[in-house]
Amino acid sequence: MVNYRGFSSHSKNSSIYFRRYSSPLSITYYIVILFALSIFIFTFYSKDILEDEDRKPPSITSGEKNSKIEQLHDDVLWEAPFSHGLHPCVKPSSRYKATQGWDRYMTVRSNGGLNQMRAGIADMVAVAHIMNATLVIPQLDKRSFWQDTSIFSDIFDEVHFIMTLQTDVRIVKELPKELESASRARKHFSSWSGVSYYEEMADLWKDYQVIHVAKSDSRLANNDLPFDIQRLRCRALYHALRFSPAIENLGKKLLERLRSRAERYIALHLRYEKDMLSFTGCTHGLTETEAEELRVMRINTNHWKIKNINATEQRIGGLCPLTPKEVGIFLQALGYPPSTLIYIAAGEIYGGSVHLSELTSRFPNIVFKEALASKGELQAFSHHASQSAALDYIISIESDVFIPSHSGNMARAVEGHRRFLGHRKTITPDRKGLVAIYDMLESGVLKDGSSSLSHLVMKLHRSRQGAPRKREGAPSGIKGRGRFRLEEPFYQNPFPECICGSNIQDDEDT
Numbered sequence: 001m002v003n004y005r006g007f008s009s010h011s012k013n014s015s016i017y018f019r020r021y022s023s024p025l026s027i028t029y030y031i032v033i034l035f036a037l038s039i040f041i042f043t044f045y046s047k048d049i050l051e052d053e054d055r056k057p058p059s060i061t062s063g064e065k066n067s068k069i070e071q072l073h074d075d076v077l078w079e080a081p082f083s084h085g086l087h088p089c090v091k092p093s094s095r096y097k098a099t100q101g102w103d104r105y106m107t108v109r110s111n112g113g114l115n116q117m118r119a120g121i122a123d124m125v126a127v128a129h130i131m132n133a134t135l136v137i138p139q140l141d142k143r144s145f146w147q148d149t150s151i152f153s154d155i156f157d158e159v160h161f162i163m164t165l166q167t168d169v170r171i172v173k174e175l176p177k178e179l180e181s182a183s184r185a186r187k188h189f190s191s192w193s194g195v196s197y198y199e200e201m202a203d204l205w206k207d208y209q210v211i212h213v214a215k216s217d218s219r220l221a222n223n224d225l226p227f228d229i230q231r232l233r234c235r236a237l238y239h240a241l242r243f244s245p246a247i248e249n250l251g252k253k254l255l256e257r258l259r260s261r262a263e264r265y266i267a268l269h270l271r272y273e274k275d276m277l278s279f280t281g282c283t284h285g286l287t288e289t290e291a292e293e294l295r296v297m298r299i300n301t302n303h304w305k306i307k308n309i310n311a312t313e314q315r316i317g318g319l320c321p322l323t324p325k326e327v328g329i330f331l332q333a334l335g336y337p338p339s340t341l342i343y344i345a346a347g348e349i350y351g352g353s354v355h356l357s358e359l360t361s362r363f364p365n366i367v368f369k370e371a372l373a374s375k376g377e378l379q380a381f382s383h384h385a386s387q388s389a390a391l392d393y394i395i396s397i398e399s400d401v402f403i404p405s406h407s408g409n410m411a412r413a414v415e416g417h418r419r420f421l422g423h424r425k426t427i428t429p430d431r432k433g434l435v436a437i438y439d440m441l442e443s444g445v446l447k448d449g450s451s452s453l454s455h456l457v458m459k460l461h462r463s464r465q466g467a468p469r470k471r472e473g474a475p476s477g478i479k480g481r482g483r484f485r486l487e488e489p490f491y492q493n494p495f496p497e498c499i500c501g502s503n504i505q506d507d508e509d510t
């Protein structure tokens with residue numbers, strides 16, 4: 001270090017310096033040192049590779065080297081993917097203008113669970129802007145599987161929502177009294193529509209003062225929309241749709257309690273709930289009685305179109321949520337130690353502790369919100385699935401690592417929000433690939449806890465950790481409207497519109 005500095009900053013002396021050490025003896029001396037150094041580097045790194053392969057705690061030798069290896073290992077497990085200079089950006093362009101259609105009103109019935117409704121509401125803000133309408137605070141879904149009687153202001157901060165978007169669209173709490181009895185256009189807008197569709201729909205204003213939107217999910221295209229509309233969607237979802245103070249406050253408390261238990265935690269969206277298993281027809285690891293119960297539920301649920309499902313084919317196709325046992329094997333293979341704190345962001349786990357024990361046997365440090373909050377604190381949330389899901393959402397966004405066991409609205413929403421906030425680590429299991437690996441475990445080709453298992457799982461997930469990338473379009477070759485369904489959803493990855501590099505000018509300051 002000292003020699004190097006002397007060499008570069010006193011360049012006048014450098015020739016003397018060099019001559020002094022350039023005798024044949026010193027050259028040999030250099031070669032020996034170089035050789036020794038390369039051996040040191042080689043052992044250091046091969047040890048790291050061994051670490052990777054064997055998953056044994058670092059053994060032997062000097063404490064400093066050990067802590068270095070532990071640090072490397074820790075980084076792999078917990079550090080966010082590299083996203084140099086990228087940051088959220090939601091400011092509109094200079095051409096952008098608020099719309100103030102003060103005498104035309106849009107009422108909306110949001111459908112679906114919490115995350116489907118959130119995305120739908122953000123889209124309706126954009127639609128109201130395109131159509132120059134005043135948006136009436138949306139009604140929430142009370143009929144879905146989640147059976148929740150909450151109204152908008154139970155879940156969201158209504159005043160904040162209205163104020164945050166006041167330079168975008170006019171939003172009111174209720175339809176004016178004199179318009180309540182006015183005839184209104186009841187519309188089922190086409191899925192994944194673009195701006196021109198909604199501009200055409202604006203013709204309805206010639207005949208109506210109120211348009212009622214019957215469904216809010218997936219009404220707006222993911223791609224090929226004006227830049228300012230995409231930015232507006234991000235402002236609506238990530239800034240305006242804040243949860244109600246009651247939910248935010250309890251969410252903060254639960255986060256503090258989690259952090260007091262461990263420095264870092266994984267939020268696991270363990271989508272191993274009855275409705276999901278029944279809907280997907282996945283029965284792997286279940287008893288015959290359980291499988292039958294789920295089949296009967298599927299037959300009796302009218303709006304689920306597909307009744308006959310081959311569970312084996314579903315699983316091989318990667319269409320099943322990971323079972324608690326499979327999640328346990330997965331986390332262990334990735335190298336997370338048994339002491340890892342894991343928050344379960346989910347409703348009721350199917351089969352309760354019987355199935356859950358296959359995960360807790362490997363990771364005993366598992367907590368549900370019921371263990372973090374008192375009965376009194378949770379009382380207001382029971383029987384309100386959407387409010388309870390909002391708590392899970394907050395804890396999932398703030399976690400060091402987020403892992404969904406299945407794809408779905410919550411998994412997509414959380415992934416997108418984490419990307420937006422700075423590409424926080426999100427590990428998306430390759431379920432199809434994992435099933436192939438698990439089958440090798442079951443047939444005895446691979447051994448549980450082995451380094452080859454670990455190696456395979458890590459390799460499969462090296463590029464599935466939430467690193468920055470642009471939103472994906474539909475697979476090539478798919479034409480027509482069918483491709484919209486296959487595009488990566490806007491809110492799963494708002495890059496590039498709402499995530500900018502350091503060279504972009506019109507970004508926000510926060």
Ligand SMILES: *[C@@H]1O[C@H](CO)[C@@H](O)[C@H](O)[C@H]1NC(C)=O
Nearest residue numbers: 099100101102103104132133
């Ligand atoms: C929006 O609606 C208002 C009336 O509510 C109207 O005065 C204004 O011209 C409209 N703007 C556009 C761009 O159509």
Ligand SMILES: *[C@@H]1O[C@H](CO)[C@@H](O)[C@H](O)[C@H]1NC(C)=O
Nearest residue numbers: 309310311312313314315316
């Ligand atoms: C389900 O699919 C698997 C694999 O294709 C097949 O072997 C099995 O016979 C099917 N089961 C039923 C009940 O059709």
